[in-house]
Structure formats: structure tokens, C-alpha cells
Amino acid sequence: MTAEHVSPSKLLRPLSPLDGWQAAFDALPNVVAVTEIAFMAQLNLRVDPSGPAAGAVAKVLGSALPTQPCSSTRSGEYQLLWLGPDEWLILAPEGAGPELETALREAIGGEPGAVTDVSAQRTTLALSGCASRELLAKGCSIDLHPKVSPMGTCVQTLVAQTGIIIVARDETASDFLLVVRASFAQYFAAWLIDAGVELTGAC
């Protein structure tokens, strides 16, 4: 293959970790639906939640950072995921990363903290359907029952020997956002599809 044969626009198309997997996801029984949400902007934010920078950051994000462990909040187009006592993952629309990174860094200023663009570090999957919880239970040891893990719950755990972030997005434990590291994504997708083999048409 030589340069002449490849158009530049095609060349510089970004490729998500699960590019080409949607057809396999679509073949899953209709009690679950899996879709990659590619190219979301993702920023890792470190800041002292009780320090002055937290307030400045909140202004940029339009919402206070969630300080309840294992929780998340939405603020307009942003999702703020609690990762640790001074650590959050900010999910933002595609392309919003650089500007938000700058704004957050400015907000933190000289205070202790850090902002790191990790947009391509992980990809995200939307998992929905009435069998979602069952599907995850095949590898996830966390109780995702809606009484235990209500909407907004954001846990980091192991599923299929893969570190993932799970965000509960509804009150019936049938809509989850799964955030998985890019290098593990294809393995994780294969695992999900295999886990779905047995699901039947009804819940």
C-alpha cells in the first residue's frame, strides 16, 4: 500500500477500541443492548474536595463534585464520576476535552491538584435491557440491585479480570455505563458477548 492509495481524510479518522464490534453486539438477544459510545472526552481530575480549588472547579463544571463515595452526578453535558476521595473522572462530549482541561487547570491554579486528559485511555459502553444486571452478575461481585446501587451509583471493580467503572443510570438496574481501558476493551467485549450466549428472549 502506498500513500497514493489512501486518502488523508480516511487516514486521520480516529478509531475507537471497539470499532467494528457493533454487529456482534447487535446479535445479542434483545434482553440486552450494548453500544460503544466512542470518543467521549474524559478527564481525570485530582483536587482536595475541601480545598479552595474544589469550588473553582465546581464553577467550571456547573456542579459541585460528588463527594459521596461510589456516586456520580450529571451536570449538563458533563458526568462527574467519583473515583476516589480526591479523584474524579469527568465525562464530556466528544471534542470538549482540550478546552475543559485548560479551564479546569486554570481553576485549580496553584492549588494542589491535577487534570489529565485520559480521553483515549478508556472507552465507554452503554449496556441496557432487562437482563443487564444478570449479564453483569456473571462477572461482577458487586450487588447492583437498585436498592443497594441506586441510580447514579458509580463503582470501580473487576469484571472478567478487567478493571471497569460501572455507572447505574436508571432506577431499575437495567441501564449501565461501563467504562473500560482501551487495551482490555476487545477482550471485555468478547467476554460480554460470550456471557450473553445463554440469555433468552425474555427476562
Added chain:
Amino acid sequence: MTRLTTGGLIDRTTVLSFSFDGRPYAGHPGDTLASALLANGVHRVATSVNRGRPRGIMAAGVEEASALVQLEAPFPEPMLSATTIELYEGLVARGLPGRGKLADRPDPARYDAIHAHCDVLVVGAGPAGLMAALTAARAGSRVVLVDEQPMVGGSLLGTRGELSDWTATVLAELTSTPEVLVLSRTTAFGYYDDGFVLALQKRTDHLGAAAPDNAARQRIWRLRAKQVILATGAHERPVVFADNDRPGVMLAQAGRTYLNRYGVLAGNRILVFTTNDSAYVAAVELAEAGAEVTVVDPRTDLAPFWAAECARVGIAVRPGHMVTGTTGEERVTGVHLAAYPSGGASATVHCDLLLVSGGWNPTVHLFSQARGKLEYDAELGAFLPVAGLPGAGVVGVRVTGAAAGTVSLAGCLAGGAAEAVAALRDLGVAAQPVAPPPVGTDRVERAGLVLWTVPVEISLDGSDLSDTRFVDLQRDATVGDVLRAAGAGLRSVEHVKRYTTIGTAHDQGKTSGLIASGIMADALGVDMAALGTTTYRPPYASVSFAALAGRDRGAIFDPVRVTAIHSWHIEHGAQFEDVGQWKRPLCYPRRTAFGGLEDLPAAVARETRAARTGVAMLDASTLGKINVQGVDAGEFLDRIYTNIISTLKPGFVRYAVMCGMDGMILDDGTVMRVSDTEFVLTTTTGNAAKVLDWLEEFAQTEWPDLRVHLTSVTEQWATIPVVGPLSRQVIAAVAPALDVSNEAFGFMTWRSAEIAGIEARICRISFSGELAYEVNVPSWYGIAVWQAVFDAGQPYGITPYGTETMHVLRAEKGYPIIGQDTDGTVTPQDLGMSWVVSKKKLDFVGKRSFSRAENLRPDRKHLVGLLPVDRSVLLAEGAQVIADPDVSQLPVVMLGHVTSSYRSVALGGTFGLALVRSGRDRIGERLFAWQDGEVVPVMVTGPVLYDEEGARRDG
């Protein structure tokens, strides 16, 4: 035929064909293989392992010690109890002579595992378990009820339909209650810490060949409960006498279960030998079903109720007697009786079925696994759980029903409800016990006689074979074996178990273990309570390896990590290497002129030549990358690395080494300074997670005062080194706005640049000694930028290369690979890298260890180069380096070993790196590499063999 025309929980309208030991038979849904065999008059099922004696069916459940079979169809499975196999159409089985046979082909079935959480886990769906589950369910709790049988009812299943309407109602209510999960065909087999119970669900075995392909045949339930209620029932135990192993000798409750549950009258002339009242109901029901029944009871004070019942149905009772032996070959034909305990007045009675009851062993396995304490109850002759579970933390583990030694049905029903109320109370839930169903007067009101083996002297002829008083049928272990153990001086039940092998077979001694202890205690004249039991180890019942492996097999056995450029490598024929969980291209073999593929040496020769003379490119995205931010980032890294990092200026890159506390090299990589307060480190591929953990541990626990934050960015960046004297042209082509001149963009610096609109970080670093640019772009663009570089390099013959070429290039320059040229016993000084160890810093991790005596030895092993005298001979990686080629006297003093070895185009022959004792002092010496018997003369050189003056790095 011994199948009755009515009765039982089988479906007579459907006939299932099966084959056993090559003969065709028929049975019905609801049958087990055992019940179907008995229905067909087959009593002999197996052959004993050591003595080749015929063996039959002695139980009706998981405690079966004798009726072991090999399944042959639909798929071979070794060693299952005929009593636990649900019958299905097309089943093919044969009796086992003690050892199972594995299939010679892969198992096509699926297996899986699933997690479930509950407030209350109830194990056992008998009367106590159902009451417990119902009480908890009505309180609104999340309940899981597991039971090994295909239907609920537990011991009730062996009765004449006692409480069957009630169990059906309870089951209906439970299954329709939200948050209640009833798992049948599910055996809880292990209690682990903190309310974690493992259970095996047999999901499709009973369907035979009709089992759906996509369904997991067996499933491991990983149950995490806040409260556990064990309603696991009890196993009847036999009494030992001579020839007690003949087919047709069966536990009394089993005989009753075959009658009531399966509609099988297993004998016509039945002798019931019991030491307690519980077997009388079996005797009466069997007599009412048409059998001629005799009861032999060593006790003389018969219960009036049972005496009357026996009289009513015409059962002859022989109080004050015992069974001392049996006759028959393939099946019992008669029984020797004698007066108890004298042994006098012996007689022989004909029979075709001998039912035995020596009392009951509560099923306390899970409780014991949960560290529950057991206490010997001399009256029941059983170890009972002591209420309250010390040291079990917040998770309550309760035992109820027969498992707790409760004898009466009413007691079991009430106990189950009460334990559930107690469990719920511990969860802060106030609950009422559900009302038990009405039951009749219980007629087993007193404890029986505890009798392990009948008191008859056996004159042994000195051979073990003359003793036929079997304690463990499966192991062919006898009373004589137990006594022999005692005679040998053994006093511990664990020793006796090991000496006799009693309790180590498929049934794990469910019926035999306690008897062995009892015989031992009697023989030694010690108290059973003092002797104790052997430990109840998981699993409670056998579990197939495949079920435990679940879905973690084949393609999803272990994560496969791939870079953003992986698909390109596949399309371009890369051969891969496993590096940790990563797949990395080892090389990219090309088609040869002869149509075949290049072998590794040919591909590597071509790839290295390209890198040394033209331009080549590598996917190095697997390198670990850590973003370090904070005003103290420099200080933090100074403490971690052996060299100084804080003096590095933004825009610059430094090679750095980190050691463990012991001063041994842990990892190496580059440190890029992005700004005053931000760095990006690289780690070796295999160590990325370990290094981040290591850094976090220091940041969080040792130096929490330092303002520094660590974030993994391994997958954020795709990393593409472009290497070779022509690399500058390629970079200039893809990043036209970047001044690539050496003056503007010097060695060990980095620049931001746009590659076709993509923001890239390009580092002038080199792991080959050649002019090289390491291109880093967000990994979404990894493959696009890789392709752009590849395209731009076409005029220069750009060549993708793999890890093997990378290794050759770096080895020619003497650059070590951590983990290959080091092994956890190597310091930076050993590698000749004292220059990377700061003398100025007061401290850094590992520094103190460098001044220990061992580290100051002049004869430590040093990294050196080795040139074979014959440059066509390739040293083996792992060859040992010796000074004297005469190895006739062993052991031989070894000076070190070859860590890396390659054929080199650039060096015109083979070369190696080695760790050699006092190696730097031996440069110029002739040594020998010993590899698999071959002695290869080598010359010791410095480790840098190519471009020692470093002239090539600037192009």
C-alpha cells in the same frame, strides 16, 4: 419388576430408555439412575476398588458410598453416584471398579458462574429450610433458597407425601415473591469467609442429549449472604457387621425413599436392622406395600407404639438381636442373626433386602467450614453444632432442623421459622415466624442405641482379606483396618483416616467417618468427644473441574491486551509474542521468493538492516505511561529514581532507573518533563501496573505531605518510535511544521507537533543508538498516524519491526532489558550504570542497600558483552559462563550466564550480553559458554558493541 403400579413422584406415562453395563432398561422421569436400576431389579452396580467385591446401592442421595458409575453418554464423566443422576433418555452408564475414566475428547459443554446477593441464604429446602425461607420472604427480605434435589421437600420426599400440599403452596409463594430466588438441583458445597457460599447448580444434566447447546450445563453460584441458615438435614448411618457390603444392604431411610418417592419396592423379604426408632416407619410402610418384613433391634425395650404398629401390619420383631453377617453374592440372600450383645443363639434368616439404621449424622459440613464448633452428643452418637458461631464476624450462621439434631418434624418446622426470625433480628428486621402446618404426633421420641459395629469377635486369618466388616465401602476399609491403625500406635482420627483411607473417597466419609472414630474410641477406651472428628473440608459434594473453570476458558481465559494499532499488525502478517497480557509483534515475516514465509532470523536481519541503514518503525504503545502532576512532582521522582529528575527542564527527556528497597533494579524508562509541575514517565511493558502501585504506595503512605498526583495514561498514548538514519526525513514529511534539525530538536528533548492535524508529542530518544523519533499521539489516532508514518516512509523503504529486532538493536548498544538482562539480583552498578545513580541525593529508594557488604563485593556479576570466537555460533540465552572448559568434575564453578544473544547484521556475526562475575575486570579474557553440553569459547567485551562513541544518534 419391583416397580409398583402406583405411587411416587415419577411420571409413569413417559418411558425413558437407558443402558447400564451394556444392557437396555427403562425408567421414568423423576427417577434417579439408582431408582431406575432398582426398579429393574438391578442391585449390583459396581465392583470394589481393591477387593473386587460386588457392590450395590446403599443410599438414596449424595451420601451414597458404593453405587459409583461412569457415564458414557451423552458425554463421558467419571465417578458419579447412581443416586444423584437424574434419569434421562439415552443415558448410558456402567458400574465402576473404583476408578473413573476421563474422556479422550474435549468437553463441548458450557459452564458458567454467577454472583448473587441476599439477606438470608437458606441451604436445604426440607421442612426446616422451607419454614426459614418463608419466614424471611414474608418479612420482605432478599432470600436465596438452595436445594440439591430437583424439587423441594427434603426428607419429606421420602415419605408418603407428607405435607406435600403444604410444600407445593410454600414453593408457589416463594417463587412468586419478588426478591426470593429458589435454586433447585443446587448443592451448596463450600462456606468461605464472610457469608460467602459456593453452590453448584446442575442445570441441564437431567435433559441428557436434549440439553440446549447455549445453556451452561452447570453453574457455580457465588452467593454472598448477610445471614446463613443451614437446614441441611442429616444422613443416616449404618451399623457395621460382616459382609455388610453386599448389594441389597441399604440404609433404612433409603429403602423407604425408593418406595415412597420412586414407587420401587426394592425387596420382597426385607429385614430391617435398626438401633433406633426412626427405621420402624420404613418397616411399616414397606410391609404395607406388600413386603414380608422382619425387624431386628438390639434393644429389648421396644417402643409400644412401634410394637403395636409392627403387630398391626404383620412384622416380626426380634428385639435383643443383631445382624452379624450376610449371605449371597451379587445380592444379599440371607442374614445371620445373633443375640445382642452375647452373640449367642445365632440363626440365619432369608431375605432379599437388608435395611440398616444406626442413627443419624447431622449434616454439619458447611457449619464446620464456617468455623462452627461441634460437640459430641453421646445420646445421639453424633457431633452437633454448638449454637453461636465464634469469630464469624457479622455474618450469622445458624443451623436448624435435623442438621441441628432436631428429631421431630414439628421441631424442624418450628426451628426453621425461629432461626429465620433470629437471623432477621440480627439484620434489624422484626419478623414473625410463619405458622407451621399441622403435623401428626411424632413417633420417634427417644434416642436410639449408639452402635458403630456389632460386638462379634472375628477370627482373622492374618490376611486383611478375611475381614469383611466394611467401614468405608468405597475404600474397602474394614474394622480390622481401624484396629490395625490403633495397634500400630495411632491415636488421632486424622492418622486413622490416612492409615486406613477411610473417608477419603468420593463420598468423603459421610456415612463412614464417624463410625471409624467410634470404633477407634471404643478400641482405645477413650471418649468420642476427646477424639473428635476429622475436618469437614470443602466441597461438600464433588464438583467438576469444568464447572469451577466456568467461562474462563479458551479465548476468554485471560485478558488479551492489544494496542490501538493491533489490527494493522494482523493485516500485515505480524507474528506475535506474549508480553504479560499484551500481544506484541515479534516480527513481520515477509513472503520469500520461494513463496514461503521468512523465518525469524531472516525477518530480523531485514528489519535490523532497515533500522541501521534506512528507517524502521515500531509499535511501542505497550510501554507503561504515568502522568505525574503537582508542585512536588520533581521531589517525588527524585526520591523514587536513582538519578536526579527535578533538574530536568521542560521540553527535555531523561533516562531513569528505579530500584527496590533492596537496591535491585525494579524498572527503567524515560521521564519527560511537560512543565514545571508535570511529567510523563514510561515503564517497561510488563511492569506498568506494578510501578504505578509502587509509586502510589509511596505517595499515599510514606510521603502524603508531597503534593503529587499519579494517573495512568498507558492507553491514552499510542507510541511509535521511528528509527534509523532516514527517520528525520520521514518525521519531516509527516510533521512539516516541525523543525527536525539536530540544532532545533536535539537528542533527549521533546516537541509538540501536528501530524496531519493531530497533536503529537515527539521525543528524540533512542533505544537503538540510531537517530530516532518517538511519536506519541492519542491512541484513537494511533493507527491513522502509524499509517501516515508508514506511507510517508515508503520512499525510504520504511520497515515495521517487532520486539525481536528491537532487542537486537538495543543489545548491540549494550542497553539492558529489565527482566531479561536483570533478574531481581542486579543493581545499576552491576549493569555498569553507576552514572545513573546520584551521588548528590541524600536518599532515594534503595540507596541504603548499596552499601551493604554484599553490594560492595568486587566480584559481583557485571553486565558485559560476549563475542563468540567463532562468530557463526549463536550462544544460547541461558548458557552458563565458565572459565575452564573442562567440565569433567562436577559441580563446575559458574561465573554467570548469557542473558541475551543474537545474530547481528551490523556486527557481522553473533554476539551476546552476559552477567559475569567480576565481568568488567575480565574484558579481553577468553571464557566459555556452556550450553546443553556444548562448550563455546567467547571473548569478554564491554557491553557496547556498536557505535561505542554514540555518533549515530544524531543521524
Added chain:
Amino acid sequence: MTGSTAVPQHPEFLWRNPEPKPSYDVVVVGGGGHGLATAYYLAKNHGITNVAVLEKGWLAGGNMARNTTIIRSNYLWDESSAIYEHSLKLWEGLEEDLGYPILFSQRGVLNLAHSLQDVRDSVRRVNANRLNGVDAEWVDAAGVKEICPIVNISPDVRYPVLGATYQPRGGIAKHDYVAWGFARRADELGIDLIQNCAVTGLDVIGGKVVGVRTTRGDIATGKVALAAAGHSSVLASMVGLRLPIQSHPLQALVSELLEPVHPTVVMSNAVHVYVSQAHKGELVMGAGIDSFNGYGQRGAFHIIERQMSAALELFPIFARAHLLRTWAGVVDTTPDASPIVGLTPIENLYLNCGWGTGGFKATPGVGWCFAHTVAHDKPHPYNAPFALERFTSGALVDEHGAAAVAH
């Protein structure tokens, strides 16, 4: 009640069950394989028979009863291969020496390599073994298949078998019989084996140990030899001695009896599978060490599940074999994965511990050397490198670094 209440003195008599005497020349603490072997060689090699072996439970009921009985000597470092090879040579004559059937079966041991680095490490070890007089060879994947036909050597599996080191003289033995053989001989030679006797304290006067306090009374003694594996730290702490040891659970398991399928011993450190088929036919498998400190003789079940996955990748035909029993021992691990055998800062107190997962195979060898150490108040040349001082000098025998760790 049983019929035969009289226990006959049996021709296969194993040992007396004596009451402890008030004093002994040597007290060995720990009646496992190492303690029993030490006692035996004290009597046999050094004529010291006024010896008690104190066991808090039943003889050989600790790790001796819980290990997977793999015997080999193909360790990397000179120091390790010397003591393990000494042990292997003793194994080769042990049945005769003890006059007891120990079912020592030299069926060979394969250590599989799954990555290119595994291959390098393996070849390095094989070459070192050969020059140390230890039988060893490198076999490629096809060679592995020849030795053990049921190993899956397909290149398409997740971690293909790239080859293996093979020690033909390695093998297995029947652990209980080994212990009983030593115990029986020790008993014959007059040594008191005292069970259900837990040590509750050590009496030290003037920096010298003079006695042992036990649950069965105080015992005066000239020398104390500790051989208590995972419990060594607890014992040493009784005299204020700290050890560089951490005690961890190590699990193992066994299947039902199966017709012979597995003719050798296969070990794979990379995926933590250690498997052989014992004489009666059961598959015996060891797992990886649980990461946390624990004396509870129980590990976590996910370790077993994971091990099963790995085992089926290597041996697909094991799929429908059944797990009958799992258990755990308490292994005493050291920073360099090598044992500690030698003197202590307290006079007449001797230490043998830190064998981690490797203790069984060392039983006769270390018994021999430890007895020598106790008898002469000086380490035997084979255990001299394994002194406690090495952690101060830095002269470790780092079997971790050499990847030849475990089992």
C-alpha cells in the same frame, strides 16, 4: 461399642505414645516431616537419642499432610541445588534406609515455559543444573507432549507451551508414609514423639536456651531445634526473636480416583498449576499462594477456580474430573524464597524454617543438615548459605529473582 476392644500390638507398629520426660538432650519443636527427619538423623548420624519431638497436634499433620508431594532438585542457584540435590539423593535410598514403603516414584518433573522469557530462564536453569550435577534437560513443546501426552501444546491457546525443563529423577512420594517412616525409625532409636503437646514458652538463661514450657509440662533441655514451618514466627517471638518470615495460606486439592492418564509431574509457575496423578489414581493439584498473612489453614476460593481454568487450558481432558477435597496449609515465606536453617542469636537454639512451598522435597536433606547443625553447633556446608545473617549482609539466595520459585 465395638466387638474387638483389645488392640493387638501390631507387627507394623509405628510409634509409642510416651509421656514427656522432665529433660532431654535435644528438644525438636514441630513433629512434621522436617522435625521427624531431624530427630532421626540426630540419632542415626550423631548418636543423639535422648531427644523429644514435640508436636502440638498430630504427627505430620501440618504442611507435611497438606502438600502436593513434588520432589525435584532443579533449582537455579548453586546453594539451592546443592541442598535439594543432597535431599534427592537421600530420597533415592530412603525407602531402604527407613525400611518403610514411601512410594517414591521418579516419574520426572516438567516445569513448563509459556513465554520467551520463561524459555530463557528455563534454559539458564537447565545449564546451571547440569554443571551442578543435577539431571536436567530442556525439551520443546513436542518433547513435552512425548513425556506427557495429555498436555495441550496447541499454539492457539492463550499461553502456549513453548517447552519445559525436565528433571527425570524428580517425582512424588507418599507424604504420610514418609513421615511415618521417619517417625517409626526415630521411635525405634529411642526418640520420644510427643503429640498434643504445644510449646507455650522457651526458657532462656544468660542468652542460652535451657528449657521448653509445654501444655504437657516443663521440659529441661540442652538444645532446642525449631522446625515449625508456618508457626515459626510465633515460636521465635517467645524469645523475642524476629524472623523475616510471613505465613500465608497455600491451597491444594484432589480429585476422585481415575484411570492412569498423567505419567509425570507438570508444573507451570506462570499459570500456577502443579499437578500429578498419585498412586491410587487421584489427581493432586497445588494452587498459588494466597497473598495475605493467615494461620487459618484456609484460602480464598477464587484461587481454586482460577487454577482450574488454567489447568483445563493445559489439560482439556480434566474437564469432567471432580474436585473431591480442598485444603490449605500455612507456608512460611521469606524475602528471597529460600529457607533459613542454622544458628540463632540465642545459644543452643536452632532454626529451620522459611521453606515456603518447597519444604516437602527437602525433608530428608534438611533433616540431615539440621541434625548436623544441632549436633555440632555449626551449620552443615549445605545449609551454611541459608543463615539468618544473610538478610543483613545482603547475600540472599534469591530464588524469586531466578523464577525457579515454588513447589
Added chain:
Amino acid sequence: MQLISCPWCGPREEAEYHYGGQAHVAYPHDVGAMSDADWADYLFFRDNPRGPFAERWVHAAGCRRWFNAVRDTGTHEVLAVYRIGEPQPELGTQASR
């Protein structure tokens, strides 16, 4: 499978954690002044009691925070968990969970 309470995330399965050995062994201040024996003690010697033991764990698959736990090494019972910097509860007593 022990259930260990992360002081931040709550009870999680043991597999989510990495074990860090004895807690409260601080990195020495002036390593240059330490004798070889003292340094060896710091490097290699840790308590190894049977019974309550103050240990470090990190919630590796969760919030990545190190914390301390007092756990009974005989029974596996976690007696207390506390964050880095918080004082160690008295050993052997049933502390808050």
C-alpha cells in the same frame, strides 16, 4: 473470599485488593545513619502474629487508596479498617467496623 471494607467504597471482595503486609512501618528518616542490621530489619523483618494484625491493603481495583486494617490472621475476621493517617485502634479489641 474475604469481604473487606474499604474505608471509602465499603465492603468489597478480597480479589479487588492487594495486600501490603504489616502497617505502621514507616520509611526511616535518616537511612544513612542506620546500621546494616537496622536496615535489614526495616527491609525484611515484619511481624507475623497469629491473631489481630495491623496490615496495609490497597483497594487496587476500586478507588486505589491504601488503608489499614486490623485483621485476625487466625480467623480472617477484619476487626477494624481505618484510613492512612488515622490512629491504629488498640489491637485485640473489637473496634468499630
